[in-house]
Amino acid sequence: GSTSSVRFRRAMMLLASAGGNTVPVIARLVQADEDTVRDVIHRFNEIGLACLNPQWAGGRPRLLSRDDEDFVIQTATTRPSVLGKPFTRWSVRKLVDH
Structure with missing residues (x-):
């Protein structure tokens, strides 16, 4: 590694x-x-x-909490029509708007 x-x-x-x-x-x-x-x-x-031995830094703080991340994944893997949206596929822009 x-x-x-x-x-x-x-x-x-x-x-x-x-x-x-x-x-x-x-x-x-x-x-x-x-x-x-x-x-x-x-x-x-x-x-x-x-x-x-390398001493790796912590990196940039997360912008999304784990709960927010789970919500985005759940939404992105659900068909938009099930959530009442008038389109068939998600885009990043549509996810942000939702």
Whole structure:
């Protein structure tokens, strides 16, 4: 998965650094930004091999609650005529209007 590829790239950065390579050389080797390479090396110096594990951010907050999402799915999977609508298929615009 993506986690193992992140760990692999970070491990390559650390091994290349331990081998005496400079940050620009390492960045070209792993096709990463030089600042990213520096961040990984500094984190390794601070916390050791735990720096290999990615710390994913929470991301953007949800705009729909689970209940709202269930309502949209239920509506979209119901024929419009059953809900009293004068058309046979839903579009995104029609769902929004409903």
